[in-house]
Amino acid sequence: MTNARFKRLTSAMNIMLKKISFFAILAIIISLTVPSCYYDNEQELYGTTTCDTTAVSYANDIVPILENNCYSCHDNGNFSISNAQFDNYNLLKTYATGGGLIGRTNDVSSPMPPAQLMDECNRNIIKAWVEAGAPNN
Ligand code: HEC
Numbered sequence: 001m002t003n004a005r006f007k008r009l010t011s012a013m014n015i016m017l018k019k020i021s022f023f024a025i026l027a028i029i030i031s032l033t034v035p036s037c038y039y040d041n042e043q044e045l046y047g048t049t050t051c052d053t054t055a056v057s058y059a060n061d062i063v064p065i066l067e068n069n070c071y072s073c074h075d076n077g078n079f080s081i082s083n084a085q086f087d088n089y090n091l092l093k094t095y096a097t098g099g100g101l102i103g104r105t106n107d108v109s110s111p112m113p114p115a116q117l118m119d120e121c122n123r124n125i126i127k128a129w130v131e132a133g134a135p136n137n
Pocket residue numbers: 066069070071072073074081082083084095100101104105110112113114118
């Protein structure tokens with residue numbers, strides 16, 4: 001093989017290799033980006049959305065839920081609507097230990113809040129807190 005022919009051959013191979021690596025990189029990029037769209041759903045990945053019901057705190061978890069969903073009819077200023085006051089730990093605890101709190105927040109025929117039951121996570125957090133003895137933590 002002459003030197004000139006060898007040079008032509010190697011440069012042709014070089015171009016082929018560049019084309020192959022271009023398509024290889026393209027294929028890798030496509031495989032990384034396209035299928036990920038289908039699996040980015042937390043519910044499909046883990047079977048459930050994350051809801052932390054461990055070590056529930058009255059101050060950090062329960063009060064905010066009640067504030068957002070219950071105080072409008074159940075706090076010191078509004079309890080005349082419902083005859084039950086929940087912005088006071090000791091009063092709330094009587095409903096917690098008496099069963100009313102878990103009962104009504106999961107009662108489809110007489111839900112609390114009356115408009116509709118809260119999402120499952122909020123209900124499970126309240127349930128976990130009551131089952132832990134409704135501590136003032
Ligand atoms: C729009 C007003 C309103 C909201 C918001 C509301 N409630 Fe009530 N709730 C009432 C009324 C009115 C009653 C009394 C009539 C009845 O028992 O259905 C009541 C009664 C209750 C009772 C029974 C009290 C008893 O004397 O035995 C519980 C327990 C209760 N609510 C829990 C909750 C909780 C927990 C929330 C929030 C997650 C909530 N409610 C949100 C209006 C409300």
